[in-house]
Amino acid sequence: MDPETEFIDQIALFAALLCGCIVIGHLLENSRWINQSITALLIGLGTGGLILFTSGGKSSRILEFKQEFFFIYLLPPIIFNAGFQVKKKQFFRNFMTITSFGVVGTLISFGIISFGATRLFPILDIGYLEIKDYLALGAIFSATDSVCTLQVLNQEETPLLYSLVFGEGVVNDATSVVLFNAITKFDLSDMDLYIALEFAANFFKLFSLSTMLGVLVGLLCAFIIRTLYFGRHSTDREVALMILMAYLSYITAEVFGLSGILTVFFCGIVMSHYAWHNVTHKSQVTTKHAFATMSYIAEVFIFLYVGMDSLDVGKWRFVNDSPGKSIWASIILLVLIMIGRATFILPLSYISNLIRRDRNEDIGIKQQFVVWWAGLMRGAVSIALAYKKFTGSGQTIQPANALLITSTITVVLFSTIVFGLLTKPLIRRLLPQSSQTEPSSPTSSTTPLLENGHDDPENGNQGTLRTKLSLSMLLNSPTTTVHYYWRKFDDACMRPIFGGSGFVSYATGTRDMDVIH
């Protein structure tokens, strides 16, 4: 069979499996245990097993996973959609807590996993690992995957909890990838204070530049659509421009060695805040759902692939001699993950509660447990980072590297399936009120934020803010105050230029007739 025909066969099988995942995921929607990710993972495992069986143990995959494929095509739509659909009011209200969990927390988690691995792995006698490898391990296993938990949490009933888990998930993704890139690029062989400081400076430079680039591209897109009045001629062109500019922001960040994830996330936020209000009503509906759909397909694709790939014999060959080591390594990593999360959730929640002062918004012990639990799962980002680090140019031939790959797969499979299956019953027990309603929004399973994502700022937050603002409040809640001044600035300077809800531009006169429904 020539490679082209084979490739077409592979794509056909993969497309069929994706369709199967969607249908079965739909049928299991109301199940007590299973969710979409686990479904895809199990279908992937099943298919992998079947291929392994029919090929006589030679192969378990249809397509070969290239980590570039993941980072270039699958991750951008997921992260962009996360930014685009995020409930901005909640996100920015809890901005400090989210950032502290997502950045400081991830760094603490990273430190504990790296340190623990440095101490415990030599006992296993798995072969020599450099300091860089341990640090990379820390970064790989601090990348959480909170999709499972988000599917169970109810945004309307527990808005604070939801925004914490969601926000931490996104910022955590970005932090761990930035961290990972910083580690692989830096020479950390002889660590001293100077190098550590330089590393930290580099990390923050990456962080801020990436954010700025995303904001800039988002604003540019809003500006172009607004000034050139795109809706006049074509809805499709508006949608196409938004998709392409979002992707452009991601790929430009990658070209300049920045974090595409952060860039495209902020690009999504800015686009939904400005550009989205400049397009026709039809484009608004289309972009909302089309972005969510792309993200959904990418997510199912990843879990399906991870399931199929985890049975790949090539990776397990080197572990055959010492299966015990791989299992012990996985257990160590799982324990370190649990300790790492506990170490930062408790103190950071305590600090956050101190700063907030509003007792109604306290993060209680049950909520802390849910946040902790939500971040225990490991997913596609960990797999992709591990592949990037420990495979390629024949590196898997080294036993230590092969073992780390298999341990990563084990941790991802175990945490997604076992922890994932426990999530629904556990959260319903902890947060009993959420058990009365449907677990997921009727209109969108992956992004329950969808419907209310673009809230009108005119008749919500701002009115109450203006009347309540006083000196004591300014001292008590710095975040809210920052939010108030941002709103003022936004109304006075940004929205007249870039558009946004409440500012009907001449360009979208037609849109607003549509919008009355």
Place this chain on the structure above:
Amino acid sequence: MDPETEFIDQIALFAALLCGCIVIGHLLENSRWINQSITALLIGLGTGGLILFTSGGKSSRILEFKQEFFFIYLLPPIIFNAGFQVKKKQFFRNFMTITSFGVVGTLISFGIISFGATRLFPILDIGYLEIKDYLALGAIFSATDSVCTLQVLNQEETPLLYSLVFGEGVVNDATSVVLFNAITKFDLSDMDLYIALEFAANFFKLFSLSTMLGVLVGLLCAFIIRTLYFGRHSTDREVALMILMAYLSYITAEVFGLSGILTVFFCGIVMSHYAWHNVTHKSQVTTKHAFATMSYIAEVFIFLYVGMDSLDVGKWRFVNDSPGKSIWASIILLVLIMIGRATFILPLSYISNLIRRDRNEDIGIKQQFVVWWAGLMRGAVSIALAYKKFTGSGQTIQPANALLITSTITVVLFSTIVFGLLTKPLIRRLLPQSSQTEPSSPTSSTTPLLENGHDDPENGNQGTLRTKLSLSMLLNSPTTTVHYYWRKFDDACMRPIFGGSGFVSYATGTRDMDVIH
């Protein structure tokens, strides 16, 4: 620079160029001459020239065009969208004429081009070509590209003309690709009557099987969405399933050696007739515009690439010694294309007018000229087919093959730019009424069918049909009669199972509250 970094740079540049094409295309929307395809082609040429200049004449492209890429990723969304957005009533009303133009016409065109090339090319002394090569040439150059003309024609004012050009374009694409595949697969070295008959039988088998597969997948999708009541849980899942099943139909056809183009086209028609009515209102808006956007991006991508690729030095190297031959070959091909089209448009229009009997629907001489003109342009399909045939495994090293590639590029560039620039003024002169209004629909530039694509069958055609039907009408207009019986069958058997407009299933009860607007 390592290949991965280089690849990311290439993608970034390409994404930026695509954005540029969209913005410039929007700005030139009202131009007297230029249209989106020409814009993309010129930007591609410009960028290619710039790269050629900066790289010191080494390369003119960013990415390398693989013909699989075109056939696997870019063509399916374009053709699927064509089927999905086609105004079914018009399409099936003119079904006989469209099919005769698209199938019989393309075969005549193919015969004339092949025969002409067999006689004229040996005079040029370009090297030895087999009979198979000449036949392939015929297939390559009977694939028209009527996008340019469609952008100028007004669907509301000249519905017959529009549906003829549009319908012929799609059927022609399918016919030429099926023909091309049949030629490359068949051993035609010693042609006799038996082989010719077998070839014809094979061609029609491909044609009917492909159509059936598309219809089947479309019905299956409608059935799944209807019975499983997808909208209950998630809009995104509905949209994802429609996208994936459409793609699955294409790729399955390719796996079984059928024509993916025909399959996905009919899958699109069936999906828009049944499945589209089973999804929520939001999914309806999203699918309409998302499919149009994907198709739009794919189209711009192709023209941009063709422009950039046409300056590739590798292809022109072998022609350097004898530039005259390449120019003469291009001129011969262009003349053959013009003769080929004229040969079938005139007699087939005459026959069509005879059968129709309704003098108001006659295809007049001006309309025949427009149909003829619309099919003179050659585009991406020709390029892709030429690459498939004459490159790969170092075939371009043969001077004859290299010359055929450069001639193809020349014909495509010349016809798209020169004929394309003349299209707008020419059609406005021929059909003066269309010059009063805007040339393109305000909501969608690529698919002016969009808004009215899903017409309600209840309050249109059928009522009048039922009252007028009589024996004389049955004899006079067989197409209309077939249409009438199909409607009856559709209402009685198909729609109760697969859904469709007018049949509100229990599944979409929520949708219909939405729909009143």
